[in-house]
Amino acid sequence: xxxxxxxxxxxxxxxxxxxxxxxxxxxxxxxxxxxxxxxxxxxxxxxxxxxxxxxxxxxxxxxxxxxxxxxxxxxxxxxxxxxxxxxxxxxxxxxxxxxxxxxxxxxxxxxxxxxxxxxxxxxxxxxxxxxxxxxxxxxxxxxxxxxxxxxxxxxxxxxxxxxxxxxxxxxxxxxxxxxxxxxxxxxxxxxxxxxxxxxxxxxxxxxxxxxxxxxxxxxxxx
Amino acid sequence: xxxxxxxxxxxxxxxxxxxxxxxxxxxxxxxxxxxxxxxxxxxxxxxxxxxxxxxxxxxxxxxxxxxxxxxxxxxxxxxxxxxxxxxxxxxxxxxxxxxxxxxxxxxxxxxxxxxxxxxxxxxxxxxxxxxxxxxxxxxxxxxxxxxxxxxxxxxxxxxxxxxxxxxxxxxxxxxxxxxxxxxxxxxxxxxxxxxxxxxxxxxxxxxxxxxxxxxxxxxxxxxxxxxxxxxxxxxxxxxxxxxxxxxxxxxxxxxxxxxxxxxxxxxxxxxxxxxxxxxxxxxxxxxxxxxxxxxxxxxxxxxxxxxxxxxxxxxxxxxxxxxxxxxxxxxxxxxxxxxxxxxxxxxxxxxxxxxxxxxxxxxxxxxxxxxxxxxxxxxxxxxxxxxxxxxxxxxxxxxxxxxxxx
Numbered sequence: 269x270x271x272x273x274x275x276x277x278x279x280x281x282x283x284x285x286x287x288x289x290x291x292x293x294x295x296x297x298x299x300x301x302x303x304x305x306x307x308x309x310x311x312x313x314x315x316x317x318x319x320x321x322x323x324x325x326x327x328x329x330x331x332x333x334x335x336x337x338x339x340x341x342x343x344x345x346x347x348x349x350x351x352x353x354x355x356x357x358x359x360x361x362x363x364x365x366x367x368x369x370x371x372x373x374x375x376x377x378x379x380x381x382x383x384x385x386x387x388x389x390x391x392x393x394x395x396x397x398x399x400x401x402x403x404x405x406x407x408x409x410x411x412x413x414x415x416x417x418x419x420x421x422x423x424x425x426x427x428x429x430x431x432x433x434x435x436x437x438x439x440x441x442x443x444x445x446x447x448x449x450x451x452x453x454x455x456x457x458x459x460x461x462x463x464x465x466x467x468x469x470x471x472x473x474x475x476x477x478x479x480x481x482x483x484x485x486x487x488x489x490x
Numbered sequence: 491x492x493x494x495x496x497x498x499x500x501x502x503x504x505x506x507x508x509x510x511x512x513x514x515x516x517x518x519x520x521x522x523x524x525x526x527x528x529x530x531x532x533x534x535x536x537x538x539x540x541x542x543x544x545x546x547x548x549x550x551x552x553x554x555x556x557x558x559x560x561x562x563x564x565x566x567x568x569x570x571x572x573x574x575x576x577x578x579x580x581x582x583x584x585x586x587x588x589x590x591x592x593x594x595x596x597x598x599x600x601x602x603x604x605x606x607x608x609x610x611x612x613x614x615x616x617x618x619x620x621x622x623x624x625x626x627x628x629x630x631x632x633x634x635x636x637x638x639x640x641x642x643x644x645x646x647x648x649x650x651x652x653x654x655x656x657x658x659x660x661x662x663x664x665x666x667x668x669x670x671x672x673x674x675x676x677x678x679x680x681x682x683x684x685x686x687x688x689x690x691x692x693x694x695x696x697x698x699x700x701x702x703x704x705x706x707x708x709x710x711x712x713x714x715x716x717x718x719x720x721x722x723x724x725x726x727x728x729x730x731x732x733x734x735x736x737x738x739x740x741x742x743x744x745x746x747x748x749x750x751x752x753x754x755x756x757x758x759x760x761x762x763x764x765x766x767x768x769x770x771x772x773x774x775x776x777x778x779x780x781x782x783x784x785x786x787x788x789x790x791x792x793x794x795x796x797x798x799x800x801x802x803x804x805x806x807x808x809x810x811x812x813x814x815x816x817x818x819x820x821x822x823x824x825x826x827x828x829x830x831x832x833x834x835x836x837x838x839x840x841x842x843x844x845x846x847x848x849x850x851x852x853x854x855x856x857x858x859x860x861x862x863x864x865x866x867x868x869x870x871x872x873x874x875x876x877x878x879x880x881x882x883x884x885x886x887x888x889x890x891x892x893x894x895x896x
Contacts, residue, residue, distance in 0.1 A: 323799060344803050351801020362796050366508030371496060376800045378496035387493055422800070 271297040271320060271430055271461065276329035278315050278484075289315040291484035292329070299429055302456040303463045304472050306489060307481030313465045314359075314434060316481065320463060321432045322350045334429065348380050355423030355460075357433040361415050363407035370394070370403040373422045386425070393421035397451060413444035420451060424460075431455060433464040437471060449474045498806065502813040513818065516782060516872075520822025521829070523775040524868040529830035530764040531860045532852065536838065537757045540673040540848025544568075544753055547672050548746040549624030550595075550718035551727055554585055554734065560742040563716060564749055569846065570645070570678030572601035572613045576713040581738060585717050588733050590725035595621040596714040598687050600694075602658050602680075612648065613679045614658075616687035624718055625681055633667035639685040640664070646671040647678050647839075656680070659693030673842060673850035684710075757847055772871070779875035783815065787879040794883050804884035811880035812873050819872030823865045831861075 273295040279286045289312045297303055307313050318324035319331055322338040330337055333353055338346050350356075355376075363372045370390055377386035394400045397417040407415060416436055423431055433452065437445040445468070453474045456462045464475065472478050472489075480489040494500055506513045548567070555563045556577040565571040579596065586594045598616035617625045619637065629643050637643060642663045644650055655662045663686070671677055682690070688710055721730055731743050787794075794807050834841070835851065842849030852860065 321799065344805065347798075347801050347803035347806075354801075356799045358796060358799055362792075364793060364796065366504040367496075371504075374496055375501075375797070379797070379800060379802045379806065384495050386495070426801075 270299070270301075270334070271295075271463075272330070272332040273320065274330045274332070276316075276319060276326045276331060278312075278319060278324065279327040288484045290319065290326070293484075293486045295320075295479070295486060297430065297461045297463055299461045300456055300459045301461045301477070302453065302475040303461075304475040304478040304489075305463065305465045305481055305486070306467065306469070306472070306478060311481040312484040313481045316486070317432055317434055317463065317465050321354055321356050322346055351376055351380050352426055353429050355426070355428035355431040357416075357419045357423050357431065357436050359434040359438060361407070361412070362419050363410070363415055365407050368404050368406050369399065369410070369418055372407065372418055373425055376422060377425050382426075389425055389427075390421070393424045396424070397421040398447075411444075413440055413448065416440065416444075416448055417451070420448070420455075424455065428460065430461045430463070433462065435465055435467065437466065437468060445471060498809045498813050502810055502817055505810075505814060506817060512786065516779065516818045517822040517825065519775055519778055519782070520819050520868055520871055521826035523771055523871060524823045524826025524864060525830045526771050526826075527768045527867060528827045528861060528864040529834050530768040531864055532830070532834040532857065533841070534761045534764050535852045535856065535860060536673075536834075536842070536849045537761055537845075537847060539850035539852060540842070541750075541754055541757050543672045543850050544674050544848045545750055547628070547674055547676055548750060549627075551721045551746055552719040552731065552734070553744040553746070554581065554717040554719060554738070555715070555742045555744060557740050557742050560744050563742075563744050566599065566613055566615075566675050566679070567749060568675050568753070568848070570613055570675030572611060574599055574601050574715070576715055577740065579712045579714045581741065582714060582717050584738050585719060585734060588730070588737055590722050590730035590733055591719055592722040593621070593623055593720040595623055595718045597716045597718060598684065598710070598713070599715040600687065600690060612645075613675070614687070614690060615679050615681050616684050617681065619683050623720060628669055629667070629681065632669055635666075637666060637681075637683055639683060640689060641666040641682070641686065643681040644668045645677040645679045645681075648680065658690055659697045661689070661693040671850060673848040753847055760845070760847070772867070775871055776875045779815075779872060780878060783811070783876045783879040784882075787811065787883050791883075791886075808880045808884040811876050811883055815872035815876035815880075816869065817872075819869045822872075823868030826868065827861055827864055 273293055276290060276293045277288060278290040279288050281287075291312075293316060295303075305313050305316070315324065319326050322331070322333075325339050331339065333349070336349065338349055341349060363369075364375070367375070370387070373390040373393055374386040377389065391400065391403070394403055397420050399414055399417045399421065402410065402414060407418070410418065420436070431452075436452065437448050440448065449471050452462060452464065462475075466472075478489040479486050553563055556575045559575040562571075562573040562575060566573055582594055582596050585591060596618055600614040600616070602612055602614060615625070619626065629637060633643065640663060642656060642665050644656070644665050644667075646669055648656070648668070650656065650665050650668065654665045656665055657663075669676065691710055719730070719734075721727065727745055727747060731745065734741070734743060797807060797810075838849065838851050851857070
């Protein structure tokens with residue numbers, strides 16, 4: 269069981285013709301695997317990540333998650349599938365300002381019917397990410413590192429098989445970056461497959477494999 | 491602690507709470523709309539009721555009055571302005587014999603005084619129970635028995651003391667019953683038979699008040715104020731009016747349909763104006779809210795992109811937007827209707843007097859119907875205005891939402 273990308277391409281129409289943001293990419297991610305993707309801005313990293321997360325439809329190729337092609341599903345089914353299988357940590361600050369930390373972490377649990385008790389799993393994830401003491405605090409009172417931990421706790425609440433993280437340590441200081449990377453490694457060791465896009469070469473050692481994205485092509489990074 | 495399930499409703503509620511200024515602005519738009527629509531609906535209905543009431547109460551086809559007293563007669567009918575005018579009672583018989591006249595009934599008007607001798611300064615309308623075809627049907631509705639000499643019937647707006655009596659010219663008269671509200675001058679009038687009128691006149695004389703019901707040098711037995719005329723079937727009002735004018739001199743004639751049409755025309759103009767304002771405001775409110783929702787949703791792209799990336803279906807985003815707009819509409823609709831109720835119901839008398847038109851508030855059931863209709867329309871306003879924004883948010887590709895939200 270894994271995420272499999274086969275000849276995945278994403279094209280955009282531009283004035284001077286078609287532009288391939290992602291060009292025939294093949295990739296496989298097993299549970300417990302931790303993949304880094306690096307590359308220059310505009311190289312197609314985020315586009316690739318959005319297709320892996322089921323948020324952007326590829327022009328051609330197949331994205332299979334545990335044997336299912338998410339893009340052949342209707343929106344309701346695909347959304348429920350993503351919600352249960354994939355945890356997503358977006359770039360930058362991503363907490364809802366109208367909710368406190370605990371409720372921010374609980375959101376994915378309630379997007380689809382899973383019964384009522386989301387508090388226990390949310391507290392468990394807050395403990396795991398080291399921010400139990402902040403459960404009643406609102407996002408505007410949190411630091412960048414704390415917000416990133418909230419995003420990771422939220423991504424984990426439904427026990428996803430895969431975690432997709434878009435620059436989770438961007439604009440964090442060195443100490444906080446280290447703490448977040450240790451946390452992600454621990455999550456991978458517990459059996460969750462992780463794909464992380466990053467610009468920071470010093471965090472690559474936490475992953476098991478690193479790929480370089482260049483002009484839409486994905487290649488192994490030595 | 492936030493232990494409730496984070497349902498669509500709960501998420502919408504939190505959003506509205508976390509942006510109080512934005513929420514208040516949106517609620518105010520709907521409440522202004524609801525205020526105008528409900529207030530306008532009650533106003534229109536009250537005017538229609540007043541018109542119907544006037545139509546029912548006019549009773550006679552024609553009223554023959556002394557020459558140049560037509561406007562005073564209309565004043566009594568429409569606003570109960572106390573007035574006195576008399577002519578010789580023999581007119582009654584002359585008019586009765588004119589071709590096209592089915593029935594006639596005389597009325598005698600007295601005005602009481604704003605002085606210690608009298609409870610209230612009002613118009614007292616004397617009628618002849620044997621020939622009357624106008625007042626008796628109303629009295630029968632509230633007082634099933636024959637009105638005895640010495641008894642009075644009061645209009646609905648006459649204030650009566652606990653002992654149910656009224657004092658005129660230092661004599662006390664029992665009030666047998668009070669008429670239902672009509673929103674016409676009849677609400678401010680007192681009704682009595684001719685014998686009671688005689689007693690009132692005697693009382694006035696004793697207290698030294700000169701009411702002089704004797705324009706022709708005669709007494710009450712030979713003086714009347716109005717002869718109400720009912721036409722025979724098949725006769726035209728204008729033809730009979732001409733017949734009367736030809737055969738009786740020194741009189742003025744008031745056609746009931748003219749009194750009614752005059753009020754109906756004014757009311758029609760007013761209702762059209764009120765309805766136009768209400769409909770225009772509804773269209774403006776939908777437009778304003780649609781623009782506001784579009785601007786607000788543009789500012790919330792990041793939030794929607796986040797929800798989508800966490801696994802929210804497109805329909806969920808749509809539901810969040812529509813639920814928020816529905817909550818805003820409910821708050822605004824109820825607030826507006828409540829504020830309108832505080833104006834239109836307690837101040838109905840003042841509004842009626844200011845308009846100088848028959849004005850009769852709808853009954854409880856009709857008022858509830860108007861309220862429900864208004865709330866349905868006001869509550870629908872938000873979701874109708876938000877449909878475009880909701881559709882746009884839910885249709886947009888998530889990665890576009892993410893990119894534009896950053």
